[in-house]
Amino acid sequence: MMARDQGIFSIDNPWPKIGWGMAVGVLVVAAVLGFGVLGRYQQNDSNLDLWNAICRGLGVTSDNGPEAETQPALHTTTRIAWTRGTLDQVAAGKREHGAFIALNCSACHGQGGVSTSTLIPTLAGMDAAVVYKQLDDYRSGKRLWGVMGAMAKALSPQDSADVAAYFADQLDGLPEIGSNRLPESGRSLREADPARRLVYAGDPQRGIPPCSACHGPGGYKIGAPALQGQQAAYIERQLASFAQGMRENDIFEQMRVIAKQLTPDEMRAVAAFYGGRAPKAESMAVR
Numbered sequence: 001m002m003a004r005d006q007g008i009f010s011i012d013n014p015w016p017k018i019g020w021g022m023a024v025g026v027l028v029v030a031a032v033l034g035f036g037v038l039g040r041y042q043q044n045d046s047n048l049d050l051w052n053a054i055c056r057g058l059g060v061t062s063d064n065g066p067e068a069e070t071q072p073a074l075h076t077t078t079r080i081a082w083t084r085g086t087l088d089q090v091a092a093g094k095r096e097h098g099a100f101i102a103l104n105c106s107a108c109h110g111q112g113g114v115s116t117s118t119l120i121p122t123l124a125g126m127d128a129a130v131v132y133k134q135l136d137d138y139r140s141g142k143r144l145w146g147v148m149g150a151m152a153k154a155l156s157p158q159d160s161a162d163v164a165a166y167f168a169d170q171l172d173g174l175p176e177i178g179s180n181r182l183p184e185s186g187r188s189l190r191e192a193d194p195a196r197r198l199v200y201a202g203d204p205q206r207g208i209p210p211c212s213a214c215h216g217p218g219g220y221k222i223g224a225p226a227l228q229g230q231q232a233a234y235i236e237r238q239l240a241s242f243a244q245g246m247r248e249n250d251i252f253e254q255m256r257v258i259a260k261q262l263t264p265d266e267m268r269a270v271a272a273f274y275g276g277r278a279p280k281a282e283s284m285a286v287r
């Protein structure tokens with residue numbers, strides 16, 4: 001009995017009140033600091049007013065910026081992907097009908113697709129998948145060149161496959177892709193001729209793979225046209241277009257990334273190396 005009237009059990013012991021008071025005080029200071037002071041400062045933005053700071057602190061946000069902001073237009077490089085469906089469509093091309101359509105092309109691309117003008121590509125011998133893809137890119141506006149856009153718009157996908165099959169079969173143009181062996185010589189990075197070095201060995205320091213790995217001779221990547229026998233001026237022009245981003249229909253930016261690394265002199269040298277009126281497969285393979 002006596003003990004209850006004394007010490008910490010005494011009725012007028014002030015400590016419980018003081019304890020509660022301090023707890024409430026800490027809570028108030030925490031709330032003011034947390035919601036009113038610290039909550040107002042934004043790392044990458046201007047400070048919030050008190051009301052917004054409290055709302056944010058509680059997790060209630062009126063911040064719907066991203067939804068309301070206009071988004072940049074989605075840019076896709078091409079409509080073509082090398083799926084089974086696309087390859088089946090290409091394979092379904094009918095040569096006879098293609099020959100009929102090709103009557104509209106020879107004025108520019110030459111008889112049988114063998115071009116005689118420097119800035120117009122030879123189509124003879126070009127892989128059918130390449131012709132098909134480029135026509136679709138012109139049609140959809142993914143690759144821009146006035147007259148070709150109009151020509152391609154006049155063709156259905158089936159027409160494109162047909163004319164692609166026709167040109168792929170023509171001779172005296174580009175060599176059949178993947179048909180040539182890689183020459184033994186020239187694969188070394190010590191090759192003195194810069195064009196040969198780029199074509200057969202690339203430049204690892206600049207992240208440039210050898211052109212021949214995709215364009216031949218010896219290598220083949222679907223969608224990459226053979227370049228041997230192509231018009232040199234056309235090759236050079238396309239490299240410059242890729243480098244400047246004027247042509248941007250290459251899947252995964254493969255060619256843009258490479259072309260940006262090339263100097264104008266290298267573009268010219270590589271174009272001269274590959275280009276030429278007649279296929280140079282033999283002379284390139286044996287040296």
Ligand code: HEC
Nearest residue numbers: 101104105108119120121131134135144145147148151163
């Ligand atoms: C008025 C001239 C002209 C006519 C007609 C024409 N082309 Fe072209 N074509 C060009 C030119 C020029 C280019 C290169 C344009 C560029 O630099 O993008 C080209 C490019 C192409 C390419 C891209 C080849 C590559 O190496 O990437 C294809 C495929 C093609 N034409 C197919 C055709 C077909 C098929 C026809 C007929 C239905 C046709 N063209 C009619 C002038 C013409």
Ligand code: HEC
Nearest residue numbers: 209210211214221223224225235238239249250251255270
């Ligand atoms: C990883 C594969 C790859 C490598 C390596 C590569 N290319 Fe290409 N290149 C392509 C593909 C794929 C295309 C077709 C792009 C498209 O769909 O329009 C292309 C297109 C081109 C064209 C346009 C041809 C035409 O008929 O329109 C030129 C010119 C060209 N490449 C030159 C080069 C040169 C020169 C090198 C070496 C310095 C090189 N490429 C290395 C894959 C490659």
